[in-house]
Every structure is written in C-alpha cells, then in structure tokens.
Amino acid sequence: MREGIRTILQAQGDLDVVGQAGTGEEALAVVRRTRPDVVCMDVEMPGMGGLEATRRLVADPDVDARILVLTTFEREDYLLAALRAGASGFLLKNSRPEQLADGIRAVAAGEALLSPEVTRAVIERAVAAERTTASAPREVGSPSSALPSALSPQALVVPLTERELEVLRLVARGLSNEEIAAELVVGRATVKTHVSNLLAKLGLRDRVQAVAYAFRAGLAD
Structure with missing residues (x-):
C-alpha cells in the first residue's frame, strides 16, 4: 500500500516522498531525519499506532510537519482522538489518488478542510457522543x-x-x-x-x- 501511495504522489510533479515507515516507531525516526512538510499517518499499525505517533510528533518542538490521518468514516473515536493528538487533516482510505494529492497540498497550505462534508459529519457525531462523558472543562x-x-x-x-x-x-x-x-x-x-x-x-x-x-x-x- 505504501509503495502504491508513493507511486501516486511521485507522479504529481510537485510532491516528493522523502520516506516511508511501517510502524509508529519508524515514523518518528523517519520524520525527525527527513523533516517532511506533511506526514500521511495510518491509525492502525504494528507496535506504536498512528495516534500515539501523531501525539509525539506534534509535541516535538523540532518537528514542523503537519499530520494527515488516513481514517475510516465509521470510526468517530479515531477521528476525535486524532484531533486531540494534533492532526491537521483527515482523508478516507478509499479516496481517489487525486484526492490524496490535493489533501496533502491542502494540509501543507493549512487552509482548506479535507473532505469537509465527511469531516464535519464525523466531528459532529463524535463531539455529541463525547459530551455525555465529558470531563472537567x-x-x-x-x-x-x-x-x-x-x-x-x-x-x-x-x-x-x-x-x-x-x-x-x-x-x-x-x-x-x-x-x-x-x-x-x-x-x-x-x-x-x-x-x-x-x-x-x-x-x-x-x-x-x-x-x-x-x-x-x-x-x-
């Protein structure tokens, strides 16, 4: 899957894939070594998952990369956890190649929401569900x-x-x-x-x- 994504992105001309990782631990090392602008982060990986890796990257003062989480629409809990971790965007795993490329550009620019209808709907449901178990303000x-x-x-x-x-x-x-x-x-x-x-x-x-x-x-x- 990673090789497929790399092939798609390298064909764009304006995007350069500087590294790959199969676990959260590998992701931390690759990001700190290559210093990319955007990280495409899967949630479920062997060892350290994508959410913990996102938290650590966002908390690292030496890392400027924005995190684009590849998520599944039905998992509102993942999206909410990724928000808390500091992710900058969300994209469905079954998105078309051009959507992935455009999503990376959008996250790098820090302007547009990715898949706004999907993101908005999931956030709305996730927030509504969390209100029932909200902790202190x-x-x-x-x-x-x-x-x-x-x-x-x-x-x-x-x-x-x-x-x-x-x-x-x-x-x-x-x-x-x-x-x-x-x-x-x-x-x-x-x-x-x-x-x-x-x-x-x-x-x-x-x-x-x-x-x-x-x-x-x-x-x-």
Missing part, C-alpha cells in the same frame, strides 16, 4: 484546549471579535477562504487574517481543530 484559549469541554457562544465572544466569530461559524460549515470571502464580500487576504487571528486567540493549531471547537461551543449550524 479546560481553560478556554489554552494551547491544550483544541477540543474544549462544552462552551457557550458567549464564552467565545470575549476573545473573538464579532467578525472573527462570524468567520469561525463559516469555517465550521466547511467553507474555504475563497468561499468565506464571497459570503462576507471581503478580500481573501482579509479572511486569511481573520482565520489566523482566531486560531491564535483560541490556541488552536489549524482549521480542523477550529471546526471541532465550533461544534463544542454550539456555533456550528
């Missing part, structure tokens, strides 16, 4: 609060401006920067600034975590 805006406990929209008004709150709602709908710009009748650069600001204020890593945050806060439609 985390501090809003702390770096570890990528998936905060139940919040109210009012709790977000304090750190966010009205426009940033509006942008967050649109991000949660799966809209790209271009689509948000059209919706709000502003420039794409303006939207990008708002997204960057709200991520920084809320202590979130990227747009995927922003979607999860919005669902937990009851801001998503």
Whole structure:
C-alpha cells in the first residue's frame, strides 16, 4: 500500500516522498531525519499506532510537519482522538489518488478542510457522543484546549471579535477562504487574517481543530 501511495504522489510533479515507515516507531525516526512538510499517518499499525505517533510528533518542538490521518468514516473515536493528538487533516482510505494529492497540498497550505462534508459529519457525531462523558472543562484559549469541554457562544465572544466569530461559524460549515470571502464580500487576504487571528486567540493549531471547537461551543449550524 505504501509503495502504491508513493507511486501516486511521485507522479504529481510537485510532491516528493522523502520516506516511508511501517510502524509508529519508524515514523518518528523517519520524520525527525527527513523533516517532511506533511506526514500521511495510518491509525492502525504494528507496535506504536498512528495516534500515539501523531501525539509525539506534534509535541516535538523540532518537528514542523503537519499530520494527515488516513481514517475510516465509521470510526468517530479515531477521528476525535486524532484531533486531540494534533492532526491537521483527515482523508478516507478509499479516496481517489487525486484526492490524496490535493489533501496533502491542502494540509501543507493549512487552509482548506479535507473532505469537509465527511469531516464535519464525523466531528459532529463524535463531539455529541463525547459530551455525555465529558470531563472537567479546560481553560478556554489554552494551547491544550483544541477540543474544549462544552462552551457557550458567549464564552467565545470575549476573545473573538464579532467578525472573527462570524468567520469561525463559516469555517465550521466547511467553507474555504475563497468561499468565506464571497459570503462576507471581503478580500481573501482579509479572511486569511481573520482565520489566523482566531486560531491564535483560541490556541488552536489549524482549521480542523477550529471546526471541532465550533461544534463544542454550539456555533456550528
């Protein structure tokens, strides 16, 4: 499977596969040696799994790679765990070759959600299920609060401006920067600034975590 993915990506021209790994332990070593921009991480592997490997890579200050998790739609628990671990994107294992390539580019750019309809639906169900067993609330805006406990929209008004709150709602709908710009009748650069600001204020890593945050806060439609 890895060789097949490598062949697909190498044929793209703008993507270069710098390493492969069959276990989480191997992934840590390869990433630290080759320093890629994006890591395609399977969840289930022999030895250390992909979720633990993701946690360790995201926590490593010397690693700048974004993690694209290859997941199965039915496993909401995997997706939620990957969010907590710091993954930047999700893609179904049966995605078409062009979707995988586009997904890697999107994660590298840090802009668009991958498979927004699927990601949004799974996050919604996962968050709803987790609310029944939620632990004590985390501090809003702390770096570890990528998936905060139940919040109210009012709790977000304090750190966010009205426009940033509006942008967050649109991000949660799966809209790209271009689509948000059209919706709000502003420039794409303006939207990008708002997204960057709200991520920084809320202590979130990227747009995927922003979607999860919005669902937990009851801001998503």
